[in-house]
Amino acid sequence: MSDWDAIRYFLEVARTQRASAAAQRLGVRHSTVTRRIRSLELDLGITLFEKSRASGFTLTEEGQRFFAYAEQVESALLAAREALSGAAQGPSGHLRIGSTEGFGSTILTPLMIDFQRRHPGMTLDIMPVPRYISLSKREADIAIALERPQRGPYLCTKLGDYVLQLYGTREYLDRQPPIRHRHDLERHRFIGYVDELLFSDRLRYLDDLAPAANVVFRSTSVLAQYQAALGGQALAILPCFLAAQDTRLAPVLPHDIHVTRSFWMYCHEDLRQTRRVMALWDYLKHAIDLNRELLQGGSRTLRTPAEDWAPSYGTDAPAA
Missing domain, CATH: 3.40.190.290 (D-Maltodextrin-Binding Protein; domain 2)
Known part of the structure; x- marks a missing residue:
């Protein structure tokens, strides 16, 4: 069986459907990505991707099955790294959050500045965009959307109206x-x-x-x-x-x-065990609860959690 790097390359190509995009995200050459994918296919004895100029790298039926296993390996490694790398020092690592544009720019961004101040070991990507964020392609670790996902292995909660x-x-x-x-x-x-x-x-x-x-x-x-x-x-x-x-x-x-809509927050179920994701999950749940009046037009001031507030790391988070 190939090493973890080969699986990591496979996951990036599967999510981006382009070797060039995967190479950019991995910080390597395009040729390195294609070489590692060919090596992995030979090692497994199967074809993982159908390749074309129009659609790029599309997972075969075998590739789709392998993708599910590869994501489990990825999640297990991330959880193990967090558990063994000084959990007592607080959450650390990188997170990407996708959100609707207005909420992401006006509410989420200042809250994330406060979250990062509390957890200086965290680095964040905030994506407030007027489109749907695909968690299946790992465009983000956490998504905030106008609708609850209808299917998928997701941990989901209603943030608020x-x-x-x-x-x-x-x-x-x-x-x-x-x-x-x-x-x-x-x-x-x-x-x-x-x-x-x-x-x-x-x-x-x-x-x-x-x-x-x-x-x-x-x-x-x-x-x-x-x-x-x-x-x-x-x-x-x-x-x-x-x-x-x-x-x-x-x-x-x-x-x-007077129009009322809702925000839903969700992530992959396999991220429930990752400390950094659940820290942010709990922070956002608590912070949005504090700002219900702002979201409903009864206040003009954004509030942040008290300094002594601490996350429960998603112990009561419901599944979708």
């Missing part, structure tokens, strides 16, 4: 026709998502609130929509945790237009 409202600049509202009822919105301009590029149906709230909305500006990015709303030319439905903190924006029909 958040509220969105309709916002416009005070200057826009002063110079445009008054909005006293929902039907008054027919005379106004809106900012929204690019429908065909939506990564979740949970973002289709404008269709429900104003079916005949005159959408004059579209973007895949909620941060771009926020900046467009500040331009004072149209209205936008925005998360309260993003817009309520900006005094240049005012809510429109706040008692009538």
Whole structure:
């Protein structure tokens, strides 16, 4: 059987589907990756990948079975390394967190700065992106999404609900026709998502609130929509945790237009035994509980856990 390095190369190629991308992540030459994959296939006596210019490296049926075993080996080694490398000194190592864009930029990033201050042995990659994060390709260790995963070997928990409202600049509202009822919105301009590029149906709230909305500006990015709303030319439905903190924006029909959505956090079930993942898991659960008012528009201040708070390392974390 080949050594661990060969399995590590295999896992990176399987997740990226490109030898060049795997080489970049591993910090080696492209030729080194392809040579190690060929050697592993010869060693096992099977073909792990179908290779083509169009689709890159695609796992064969045998490759898919081997992938499941290889991930178990990877997880066991990571857990063993953490258990034997000074657990009493606190979590250490590297973590990658994928998140929706607005939450990741506005809430997650400052919380991760506080988390890293508490655990200086940790290094973090934060990916606030307007798309789905693939844990099956190991794009991240932990994902925060708008929907609970329907299948997969995942550890999953609901982080909490958040509220969105309709916002416009005070200057826009002063110079445009008054909005006293929902039907008054027919005379106004809106900012929204690019429908065909939506990564979740949970973002289709404008269709429900104003079916005949005159959408004059579209973007895949909620941060771009926020900046467009500040331009004072149209209205936008925005998360309260993003817009309520900006005094240049005012809510429109706040008692009538009120959208609630949820954030879900999940990771691979095999990461339950890794100290660094569970430390972050517990931190985020506790931190979001502290900030429920901010997520629901009742506060403008982000709170961090007390200095004497300590994680339980996911001992009560539910499975998906």
